[in-house]
Amino acid sequence: MVTDVVILAAGKGTRMHSTLPKTLHSILGKPIIQYVLDSVVSLVDNDPVLVIGYGAEQIRDVLGENLRYVEQNELLGTGHAVKQAGPLLSGADLILVTYGDMPLIRTDTLQELISTQKSNTGPMTLLTVQDNDPRGFGRILRNEEGNIQKIIEETSATADQLKITELNAGMYCFQAEWLWKNLEDLKLSPKGEYYLTDLVGMAVDQRLEIETVSALDPQELIGINTRVHLAEAGKVLRQRINEGWMLAGVSLVDPETVYIEANVKIGPDTVILPNTYLQGESILGNNCQIGPNTKIYNSRIGNSCEIEFSVVEESIIEDGVDVGPFSHLRKGTHLGPGVHIGNFGEIKDSYLGEGTKVGHFTYLGDAQIGKNVNIGAGTITCNYDGKKKHQTVIKDGVFIGSDSMLVAPLVLGENSVTGAGSVVNKDVPPNTVVVGIPARKISKRKKK
Numbered sequence: 001m002v003t004d005v006v007i008l009a010a011g012k013g014t015r016m017h018s019t020l021p022k023t024l025h026s027i028l029g030k031p032i033i034q035y036v037l038d039s040v041v042s043l044v045d046n047d048p049v050l051v052i053g054y055g056a057e058q059i060r061d062v063l064g065e066n067l068r069y070v071e072q073n074e075l076l077g078t079g080h081a082v083k084q085a086g087p088l089l090s091g092a093d094l095i096l097v098t099y100g101d102m103p104l105i106r107t108d109t110l111q112e113l114i115s116t117q118k119s120n121t122g123p124m125t126l127l128t129v130q131d132n133d134p135r136g137f138g139r140i141l142r143n144e145e146g147n148i149q150k151i152i153e154e155t156s157a158t159a160d161q162l163k164i165t166e167l168n169a170g171m172y173c174f175q176a177e178w179l180w181k182n183l184e185d186l187k188l189s190p191k192g193e194y195y196l197t198d199l200v201g202m203a204v205d206q207r208l209e210i211e212t213v214s215a216l217d218p219q220e221l222i223g224i225n226t227r228v229h230l231a232e233a234g235k236v237l238r239q240r241i242n243e244g245w246m247l248a249g250v251s252l253v254d255p256e257t258v259y260i261e262a263n264v265k266i267g268p269d270t271v272i273l274p275n276t277y278l279q280g281e282s283i284l285g286n287n288c289q290i291g292p293n294t295k296i297y298n299s300r301i302g303n304s305c306e307i308e309f310s311v312v313e314e315s316i317i318e319d320g321v322d323v324g325p326f327s328h329l330r331k332g333t334h335l336g337p338g339v340h341i342g343n344f345g346e347i348k349d350s351y352l353g354e355g356t357k358v359g360h361f362t363y364l365g366d367a368q369i370g371k372n373v374n375i376g377a378g379t380i381t382c383n384y385d386g387k388k389k390h391q392t393v394i395k396d397g398v399f400i401g402s403d404s405m406l407v408a409p410l411v412l413g414e415n416s417v418t419g420a421g422s423v424v425n426k427d428v429p430p431n432t433v434v435v436g437i438p439a440r441k442i443s444k445r446k447k448k
C-alpha cells in the first residue's frame, strides 16, 4: 500500500504578528514545519506534499526541493486545502493528513493512525484527544453505542456539546479513493469554508466504519497560533531533547536551564552545567565539562575539554582543551590538543598548536601559532592596519612577554622571546630575545 502525506500549512498565522510565515518560526534552531516533516518522513513512500499559501515563496526558499508543494490561493478551509493536493496523489492508497503548525506530534502516534486505518474496512481513522482545555478544537460526537457520529466545530456547538472533552486533533488517515471522491461533495459551511471534518458525517451517512486513535499525551497536539504557544511548544521540545541526551549518557545538572538545539550531538559522560546553550550543528565529545553560562555555536569540541562562562562560535577545539572563564572564541578558531585559554581571551581565525597557553587578557586574530607557545597577559596581535587584515606567525616554543603588541604581518621564529611591553613590528629570528618600542634584539635566548 502506498501511503502519502499532506501537510496543511497555508494559514497566515495572523496572531503571530510577524512578517515570517507561522511555520517558519523556529524552536531550538529548527523551523516548526521541519519538526512536522521529520515526524512523517519514515512513514510515507514519497516526498510529503505541503499545502502552502501565505508566504509560499519564503517557505520554498527555506525548505528547498525535497518536497512537493501545492498552492492554495484562497483559504477556503481544511477540506478545500486537502483537495488541492489530490492531483499530485493519484497513485496513493492511503492519505495521512497533518498540520504544519503542530510540531510536537510524535511519529509513533501517526504510525498508529496509519496502521489502524490499514485494518479498517471503512474510509477513515482520526486522531482524538481527551483534554479539559478544548483550545478551540472541534468536539467528537458519539452515539449511545459509542460510535462516532460527527465532528462539531466549536463555533457551531451548543452549550452541551461544548462540554465534550473528546476533541478532534485534526490528523487523519484516509482511504485515498474515498477521500478524493467525497471531497467533491463537501458543502460550504456557514463560515464560508469547506470543512474536512464534515467527511465524518458523510461516512456515517454512508454507514461506513470510522476508527479513532486516542493520543495519549495532549502535549503532542499543541498547535502554534501565538508566540505564547511557541514558547509552550519550545519548552516541551527542549525537555524531550534534554531527556534524550540524559538517557544517552550526558549529565545535565539542571536541565531546566539548558538549551540544546535539535542538530547538536554530545558524547557520553559529558556534564552540562546550568545556563548553557548548545547551538547549530555543534558536536561535543566525551567526558567534557561545559558551562555554567556558556554558549557553543556550530563548533566541534573534542574529548575531555572544559569550557566555562565562555562563548564559542564556529570553532574547532581538540581533546583536553580548557577555556574560560570569560573567553570568546570566534569563527575560525582552531585549538590543538591540550591548549589552555584562561580569562578574557578573544581569538578569531587562528590556529593554536598543542600545549600552547593563553592565560589572560589577550586578542589573537589571523594568527598561526605553534606548539608550547606561552602568550603573556595582555598580548595583542595588531592584525588590522585600518584597511587590511594581516597574519601573525608564531613558531613553536616562543615566549611572548606580557603586554606585547605584535604588529602584523609578522613572523616570530622558533623559541624567540619578546620582553614585557615590547612593540614588535619586525620579524624576529629564531632563538632571539627582543625588547622595547620598537622591539630590538638584545641577546640570544638561553637554552632551556
Ligand code: UD1
Pocket: 008, 009, 010, 011, 012, 051, 072, 074, 075, 076, 077, 078, 079, 080, 081, 099, 100, 101, 136, 137, 138, 139, 151, 153, 167, 168, 169, 170, 194, 195, 196, 197, 223
Ligand atoms: C481544525 C478542525 C478542528 C480541529 C482543529 C485541530 C476543521 C474544519 N476543523 O480547526 O476540528 O479540532 O483543526 O487543530 O478542519 N489550513 C489551510 N488552508 C485552509 C485552512 C486551514 O492550509 O484553508 C491549515 C492551517 O494553516 C493550519 C491547519 O490547516 O495549519 C488547521 O487550520 P486551523 O484554522 O488552525 O484549524 P481549524 O479550522 O480551527
Ligand code: CA
Pocket: none
Ligand atoms: Ca480555521
